[in-house]
Amino acid sequence: MKLRDELPVDHHLASVYRYGAGFCGLVLLAFAALGFADALSPFDTAGDTIAGMTTNVALSVISTVVGLALLGGAVIGGNFASTLNIVVGGLFFLSGFAHVFVLDRPANILGFGMSNVIFSFVMGLFIATFGMYGRVSSKLSHDNPYWAARHPEQAAREKTAARPAPAGTAETAGALTAAAKPVRRGRR
Template sequence: MAHYPLNHPLRPLYRLLAFLAAAYLTLFGAIGVGVTAGDPLFHRGGDWVLGLRTNPATAWVSLLLGVVLLVAVVVGRNLYHQVALVLGWALAGFAMVVMAVIQTDANVFNFSMINVVVLALLGLVVLTAGLYGKIGRPDDEAAR
């Protein structure tokens, strides 16, 4: 079993970083939904939002993931720890998969290389926040 630090002193800073990442995903998704309204779901057009290429599928997925992470950060506790770990790994892993198919027809999310870089960075920020977000009782910490 992995050892995650309990009650890390920089936990509020990491939680703020996770909140900012979630806010960016939510904002990107919300603006993207508006900009790509009326386009087919997997449209391969030239729509750009906040410096990233998008289509309706990308916008809706970003909006959904951003809202899920925002809710987890606001609720806090160990829910935030678990959600941030899962979403961090998922975002970073998805960035690598998209990078492998970026020049093919499998790029249904209309990503460019800048999308991959931003997605990987967001994934690593959220993952790091999740790693240091675990909380527990002080006696639990002493027992470890």
């Protein structure tokens, strides 16, 4: 199954992926802009506080790159935006876990504080949810292309059952013959 082939371009889920990527990208770009505006030092491990979180120029650069990537995904849309959201959300989770272990240590080159770790987990969950919406569930509707890809036999049966019988088949001929017979009323 190739993900880029599964959803039609105009599928309603594509707008969820697109708007989610765009919104999260704008949030990251706003955080990065605030970090750059404060003229921070590149690898200050103490970090200055911006919007309740500690930051430095290195973190602002990473936030800019990821924010622009998410905005790019929003422009492209579709399955690309969905897959990008899932990957970026997972990376935010990994970043949160990694930075829990380097808090208050010299290895904390991005100047993370506990509020950054919590933000990383929350933003990762938010971005990944936008990416997985309509793709990951136990109760996907049967018209969802991801459900059809996971249940090809049942999807083929449902598609065949929903298709009208072509003219000239035995079923159609029998139905036409029965409809053409005159209806007898009363006794003879």
